Amino acid sequence: MKIARFSRMGFILAAAGSAVGLGNIWKFPYIAGENGGGAFVLIYLITVLAIGFSVMIAEMLIGYMGRLDSVGSFEKLAPQNKGTWKFAGFIGFTGILILTFYSVVIGWIFHYISVALVALPSSVEEAEQSFTQLLQADIGTQLFYHTLAFLSITLVVVKGIKSGIEKMNYILMPTLIIMLIGMFLYAMSLDAFSQALEFMFVPDWSKINSESLVVAVGHAFFTLSLGMASILTYSASLPKTVNLTKTSLIIVGLDTGIAIIAGLMLFTFLFQYGAEPSKGPGLVFISLPAVFYEMGSIGTLLAVIFFVGLAFAGLTSAVSLLEPMVQYLIDRYKYSRLKASFLAGNFFYIIGIFALLSNTQAYSELLTFGSRNLFDWIDFITASVLLPLGGLLISIFIGYVVPKEQVRAALHSSMTDMGFAIWYFFLRYIIPPALIIVMFNLLNVF
Ligand code: PHE
Numbered sequence: 001m002k003i004a005r006f007s008r009m010g011f012i013l014a015a016a017g018s019a020v021g022l023g024n025i026w027k028f029p030y031i032a033g034e035n036g037g038g039a040f041v042l043i044y045l046i047t048v049l050a051i052g053f054s055v056m057i058a059e060m061l062i063g064y065m066g067r068l069d070s071v072g073s074f075e076k077l078a079p080q081n082k083g084t085w086k087f088a089g090f091i092g093f094t095g096i097l098i099l100t101f102y103s104v105v106i107g108w109i110f111h112y113i114s115v116a117l118v119a120l121p122s123s124v125e126e127a128e129q130s131f132t133q134l135l136q137a138d139i140g141t142q143l144f145y146h147t148l149a150f151l152s153i154t155l156v157v158v159k160g161i162k163s164g165i166e167k168m169n170y171i172l173m174p175t176l177i178i179m180l181i182g183m184f185l186y187a188m189s190l191d192a193f194s195q196a197l198e199f200m201f202v203p204d205w206s207k208i209n210s211e212s213l214v215v216a217v218g219h220a221f222f223t224l225s226l227g228m229a230s231i232l233t234y235s236a237s238l239p240k241t242v243n244l245t246k247t248s249l250i251i252v253g254l255d256t257g258i259a260i261i262a263g264l265m266l267f268t269f270l271f272q273y274g275a276e277p278s279k280g281p282g283l284v285f286i287s288l289p290a291v292f293y294e295m296g297s298i299g300t301l302l303a304v305i306f307f308v309g310l311a312f313a314g315l316t317s318a319v320s321l322l323e324p325m326v327q328y329l330i331d332r333y334k335y336s337r338l339k340a341s342f343l344a345g346n347f348f349y350i351i352g353i354f355a356l357l358s359n360t361q362a363y364s365e366l367l368t369f370g371s372r373n374l375f376d377w378i379d380f381i382t383a384s385v386l387l388p389l390g391g392l393l394i395s396i397f398i399g400y401v402v403p404k405e406q407v408r409a410a411l412h413s414s415m416t417d418m419g420f421a422i423w424y425f426f427l428r429y430i431i432p433p434a435l436i437i438v439m440f441n442l443l444n445v446f
Pocket of ligand 1: 095221224317
């Protein structure tokens with residue numbers, strides 16, 4: 001199957017669009033808040049640099065060399081062990097699971113754009129009440145916006161790599177970056193900025209336990225879109241002449257930079273108005289709207305920009321969550337793109353409805369299993385278990401299964417001998433044991 005290729009810039013924007021998402025602006029600030037800030041941020045940064053960056057190159061390489069969907073690429077690069085390694089390719093389906101709750105959250109964001117335009121809540125209590133009301137009782141509104149999110153995501157993927165995904169990222173990513181920088185500059189002018197700096201960068205190790213370690217490592221994968229074949233699938237459409245190291249560095253840099261900017265901005269706003277950083281998933285939907293209200297008319301403007309930007313960030317990631325399965329259905333079963341997109345799309349749409357219902361008062365009991373409801377289980381299992389597992393498989397595959405000479409040759413113009421030696425060493429001896437240790441920590445969490 002001949003696939004349309006990304007341009008070099010198009011790929012960088014699409015991969016950065018995938019990486020920069022709800023993970024950076026919605027999830028990172030609230031999990032950093034819940035885990036006490038500084039020390040957690042430090043573990044996350046170390047993981048991004050020591051593990052994320054190397055795994056990103058390895059994942060890109062599988063798509064770049066394989067040129068097929070994730071299952072096909074794994075098979076092609078391990079001709080001796082096709083039958084076994086093809087299963088590693090199924091990591092591409094994790095995206096559908098992530099999309100179930102991701103699409104619901106994009107729906108909340110759509111709803112909050114209208115809240116920002118119509119009337120912001122005038123106090124944290126009111127904001128908390130309306131967010132709780134939306135989640136626990138307002139099934140209709142959530143369903144409506146989840147459907148809208150599902151349609152927006154699926155219709156872009158229907159249009160394909162070039163005129164769907166690449167085009168979308170060309171428009172949304174630069175706009176998002178300008179919006180964020182504008183808001184960040186405003187935050188810098190406020191007194192609470194230094195308090196936000198302190199909260200994010202001064203480590204308090206007493207707040208760290210095995211769960212925060214697992215969450216920080218899982219988040220490093222989640223935020224970089226690693227371990228589930230998004231980057232792999234995009235890389236199958238890379239032009240042949242790209243420097244993979246440089247490209248990975250740009251993506252990791254953009255993603256990390258934006259997470260830090262978003263975090264500092266959010267905490268500045270919160271501290272400036274005396275709000276709590278540890279509000280959980282409701283952080284940007286509860287504390288923030290109330291803070292925007294306090295700011296007066298500039299706040300309304302900021303609220304609209306913020307939620308529109310957040311929607312952009314979410315949508316560009318969501319298409320990359322859907323694409324791996326769609327590409328698989330096209331390559332393997334020769335489905336048309338339209339059919340493949342809607343088949344995969346319906347999957348996440350329907351499970352997403354159950355995830356949505358598991359937050360509601362009426363159905364939560366039915367859809368809660370042990371300590372978590374369905375929504376939280378999917379979030380936890382995908383980010384903390386499946387993505388690191390995908391990262392482990394990718395590292396082992398490139399580090400041990402694909403012959404070293406083949407890997408070296410593919411990275412010929414992307415790495416010096418020295419650079420290659422260090423990267424390969426990490427892939428073989430540092431990353432797999434580190435990920436296995438993290439996975440053992442999971443035993444304490446369950
Ligand atoms: N990286 C995205 C975010 O931070 C989420 C994502 C995960 C996208 C895995 C693709 C693959 O929101």
